[in-house]
Amino acid sequence: xxxxxxxxxxxxxxxxxxxxxxxxxxxxxxxxxxxxxxxxxxxxxxxxxxxxxxxxxxxxxxxxxxxxxxxxxxxxxxxxxxxxxxxxxxxxxxxxxxxxxxxxxxxxxxxxxxxxxxxxxxxxxxxxxxxxxxxxxxxxxxxxxxxxxxxxxxxxxxxxxxxxxxxxxxxxxxxxxxxxxxxxxxxxxxxxxxxxxxxxxxxxxxxxxxxxxxxxxxxxxxxxxxxxxxxxxxxxxxxxxxxxxxxxxxxxxxxxxxxxxxxxxxxxxxxxxxxxxxxxxxxxxxxxxxxxxxxxxxxxxxxxxxxxxxxxxxxxxxxxxxxxxxxxxxxxxxxxxxxxxxxxxxxxxxxxxxxxxxxxxxxxxxxxxxxxxxxxxxxxxxxxxxxxxxxxxxxxxxxxxxxxxxxxxxxxxxxxxxxxxxxxxxxxxxxxxxxxxxxxxxxxxxxxxxxxxxxxxxxxxxxxxxxxxxxxxxxxxxxxxxxxxxxxxxxxxxxxxxxxxxxxxxxxxxxxxxxxxxxxxxxxxxxxxxxxxx
Amino acid sequence: xxxxxxxxxxxxxxxxxxxxxxxxxxxxxxxxxxxxxxxxxxxxxxxxxxxxxxxxxxxxxxxxxxxxxxxxxxxxxxxxxxxxxxxxxxxxxxxxxxxxxxxxxxxxxxxxxxxxxxxxxxxxxxxxxxxxxxxxxxxxxxxxxxxxxxxxxxxxxxxxxxxxxxxxxxxxxxxxxxxxxxxxxxxxxxxxxxxxxxxxxxxxxxxxxxxxxxxxxxxxxxxxxxxxxxxxxxxxxxxxxxxxxxxxxxxxxxxxxxxxxxxxxxxxxxxxxxxxxxxxxxxx
Numbered sequence: 001x002x003x004x005x006x007x008x009x010x011x012x013x014x015x016x017x018x019x020x021x022x023x024x025x026x027x028x029x030x031x032x033x034x035x036x037x038x039x040x041x042x043x044x045x046x047x048x049x050x051x052x053x054x055x056x057x058x059x060x061x062x063x064x065x066x067x068x069x070x071x072x073x074x075x076x077x078x079x080x081x082x083x084x085x086x087x088x089x090x091x092x093x094x095x096x097x098x099x100x101x102x103x104x105x106x107x108x109x110x111x112x113x114x115x116x117x118x119x120x121x122x123x124x125x126x127x128x129x130x131x132x133x134x135x136x137x138x139x140x141x142x143x144x145x146x147x148x149x150x151x152x153x154x155x156x157x158x159x160x161x162x163x164x165x166x167x168x169x170x171x172x173x174x175x176x177x178x179x180x181x182x183x184x185x186x187x188x189x190x191x192x193x194x195x196x197x198x199x200x201x202x203x204x205x206x207x208x209x210x211x212x213x214x215x216x217x218x219x220x221x222x223x224x225x226x227x228x229x230x231x232x233x234x235x236x237x238x239x240x241x242x243x244x245x246x247x248x249x250x251x252x253x254x255x256x257x258x259x260x261x262x263x264x265x266x267x268x269x270x271x272x273x274x275x276x277x278x279x280x281x282x283x284x285x286x287x288x289x290x291x292x293x294x295x296x297x298x299x300x301x302x303x304x305x306x307x308x309x310x311x312x313x314x315x316x317x318x319x320x321x322x323x324x325x326x327x328x329x330x331x332x333x334x335x336x337x338x339x340x341x342x343x344x345x346x347x348x349x350x351x352x353x354x355x356x357x358x359x360x361x362x363x364x365x366x367x368x369x370x371x372x373x374x375x376x377x378x379x380x381x382x383x384x385x386x387x388x389x390x391x392x393x394x395x396x397x398x399x400x401x402x403x404x405x406x407x408x409x410x411x412x413x414x415x416x417x418x419x420x421x422x423x424x425x426x427x428x429x430x431x432x433x434x435x436x437x438x439x440x441x442x443x444x445x446x447x448x449x450x451x452x453x454x455x456x457x458x459x460x461x462x463x464x465x466x467x468x469x470x471x472x473x474x475x476x477x478x479x480x481x482x483x484x485x486x487x488x489x490x491x492x493x494x495x496x497x498x499x500x501x502x503x504x505x506x507x508x509x510x511x512x513x514x515x516x517x518x519x520x521x522x523x524x525x526x527x528x529x530x531x532x533x534x
Numbered sequence: 535x536x537x538x539x540x541x542x543x544x545x546x547x548x549x550x551x552x553x554x555x556x557x558x559x560x561x562x563x564x565x566x567x568x569x570x571x572x573x574x575x576x577x578x579x580x581x582x583x584x585x586x587x588x589x590x591x592x593x594x595x596x597x598x599x600x601x602x603x604x605x606x607x608x609x610x611x612x613x614x615x616x617x618x619x620x621x622x623x624x625x626x627x628x629x630x631x632x633x634x635x636x637x638x639x640x641x642x643x644x645x646x647x648x649x650x651x652x653x654x655x656x657x658x659x660x661x662x663x664x665x666x667x668x669x670x671x672x673x674x675x676x677x678x679x680x681x682x683x684x685x686x687x688x689x690x691x692x693x694x695x696x697x698x699x700x701x702x703x704x705x706x707x708x709x710x711x712x713x714x715x716x717x718x719x720x721x722x723x724x725x726x727x728x729x730x731x732x733x734x735x736x737x738x739x740x741x742x743x744x745x746x747x748x749x750x751x752x753x754x755x756x757x758x759x760x761x762x763x764x765x766x767x768x769x770x771x772x773x774x775x776x777x778x779x780x781x782x783x784x785x786x787x788x789x790x791x792x793x794x795x796x797x798x799x800x801x802x803x804x805x806x807x808x809x810x811x812x813x814x815x816x817x818x
Contacts, residue, residue: 516577519575519577520580522544522545524580524582524583527583527586530590531589
């Protein structure tokens with residue numbers, strides 16, 4: 001690959017320029033057009049989710065099916081990095097890295113908000129008792145953060161890991177299409193794939209950052225009474241992005257790695273603290289029950305498309321704002337999570353990989369949702385506090401409204417804000433790393449100038465979306481870029497299938513050949529020896 | 535354990551080491567009967583071999599049998615042990631070995647373990663999984679002596695059987711019996727609880743478990759307790775064995791977490807794959 005290099009940039013032009021142009025155009029258009037963009041975003045989101053919702057649901061199920069297949073069939077034996085590769089990290093270390101991939105702004109933002117929102121949602125819980133409603137709320141929350149979600153990351157993650165470690169191709173999206181396209185991956189079609197990947201990742205990341213900053217805003221209002229407006233949000237984005245950028249420039253990159261370890265620990269402490277401060281027994285009970293119910297209904301839930309639901313004689317479109325959005329969001333930013341997972345999984349077999357990546361973070365997420373969502377549910381069911389109505393008004397405040405009802409509220413809220421901020425920083429940093437790598441043609445250590453460019457661009461896109469239409473705009477960005485990327489991912493599954501099957505064949509053939517040859521030599525020697533004695 | 539043995543030969547130089555070790559075993563434990571078996575794999579043999587066979591006029595099985603008999607005779611002629619040589623031809627050595635071992639009613643299967651060539655490793659695992667007999671793995675360059683026997687125990691029901699068998703083996707010529715137990719904090723242990731304290735209580739309960747096992751037996755040696763932190767159980771056993779010049783290991787095939795009969799414990803599996811020069815008896 002021919003890169004244009006100077007001190008600050010190491011660009012692979014056919015990917016870098018189209019991606020940057022698309023994004024800059026987008027930012028410019030949104031800012032120039034102004035207010036009417038809100039309506040535009042709304043219509044786009046509704047249009048795609050209503051008409052292609054079934055496609056997203058189908059896609060996610062396809063990924064799930066592939067994941068199971070790869071894990072249980074002979075391909076499960078393939079080791080990432082070759083058959084002599086040894087796992088880079090101990091099992092415990094690997095699990096904790098997978099945990100850290102699962103923790104993020106999404107959990108913090110929707111951990112309390114989502115179950116409570118669903119609890120009082122007419123589409124989901126119309127006519128249900130409080131008990132039923134609570135169960136349903138947790139069920140749907142688990143669906144969005146559970147095995148289906150992780151299957152998306154796992155499949156892409158495996159593809160990246162396999163083609164990079166086993167086939168020695170560059171660590172970028174186009175490499176996973178080698179079995180289908182051969183050397184054409186180095187041509188235009190490969191460029192297109194990478195461009196779509198960059199745009200999708202960027203929008204997915206921007207969605208995450210946008211939500212994160214909204215939550216920080218809500219927290220600051222709660223703790224320090226700073227006005228929670230879009231202006232605040234934009235300022236926060238600028239501040240936090242610069243902080244992250246400065247750390248990169250100063251080579252404090254290591255600092256961000258340390259930070260991400262720290263914020264994982266802090267998150268666990270937060271989780272345990274909530275477990276203790278909250279209604280502990282209720283929470284533990286709920287974890288067990290929610291998980292069981294989820295596994296029982298997982299298949300039907302995963303394929304539900306709201307086909308027959310009606311209210312007042314009209315078909316409902318609840319899924320558009322929730323399930324479909326989630327699937328699109330996860331698909332859009334899957335390169336981000338998948339690259340991280342791929343990097344840390346060298347030496348694992350395909351089977352271990354899927355079991356670990358799909359089950360481990362899911363279980364942690366289930367615990368998190370049970371603890372945070374459960375704490376709010378407890379209050380709501382007992383009538384102690386009206387969390388669901390507060391959440392309906394402004395979902396980003398949910399966490400703080402809930403924490404307020406439990407001891408040490410100021411401390412826990414402060415920890416919450418610190419956590420979201422630090423996740424923002426690490427997500428922004430890691431995200432820009434991933435985008436760098438793709439726009440540099442798969443290189444793993446991009447120069448500083450480029451990192452700054454992408455980190456700033458992410459922040460800019462997030463800010464633009466917030467200005468252009470708030471939460472709706474954020475969701476639209478993911479949905480819009482998620483759609484084409486979903487198609488790419490489905491094709492990728494087939495490419496991966498081919499690649500893995502070929503590898504299995506090679507492995508088996510090589511083993512047999514070795515054995516056979518050695519044995520034939522033995523017999524030959526024996527026979528010749530006997531002949532001489534004859 | 536060693537009264538009637540089925541020994542698998544592979545027709546390479548490994549056989550000589552294996553045969554000499556089996557001779558040593560036979561003398562030490564008064565073995566009554568030895569069966570030596572080779573399974574000819576049903577590959578297509580190159581034409582050159584067919585030509586020679588036609589020249590000689592004998593089928594391959596017979597040639598192999600003659601070769602085996604010669605080798606065995608050379609070493610076992612004055613041993614006083616009853617010898618049988620068997621040649622079979624099938625696709626799967628593992629299945630054939632298992633079947634024959636079962637039919638003949640031997641005590642254990644003896645396999646050579648070549649450290650260099652990986653091809654042998656795959657077969658060993660298969661046999662371990664299939665057979666209901668105990669398996670003795672003899673590496674090349676093993677010393678012809680059994681003076682210090684290491685028995686890893688995990689205090690499962692199976693452990694009791696294993697340590698008793700090891701004890702019987704050691705009593706034959708009064709060799710050293712060294713039971714060891716590797717303890718490890720569970721991998722998901724919460725990182726904020728002090729490790730020392732947890733290790734101490736693990737140690738205490740391990741000591742008690744050992745007492746329970748040896749109660750009522752005639753075993754009166756102490757158990758060595760080792761921490762497997764960071765290395766893993768199999769590695770810890772290996773390091774201990776090498777450092778203390780052990781020359782025999784007796785370990786249970788089943789692990790603590792096995793529910794039903796014919797499965798392979800994870801430690802046993804790792805131990806059987808490691809490259810070392812100490813014979814390992816995997817007790818079923």
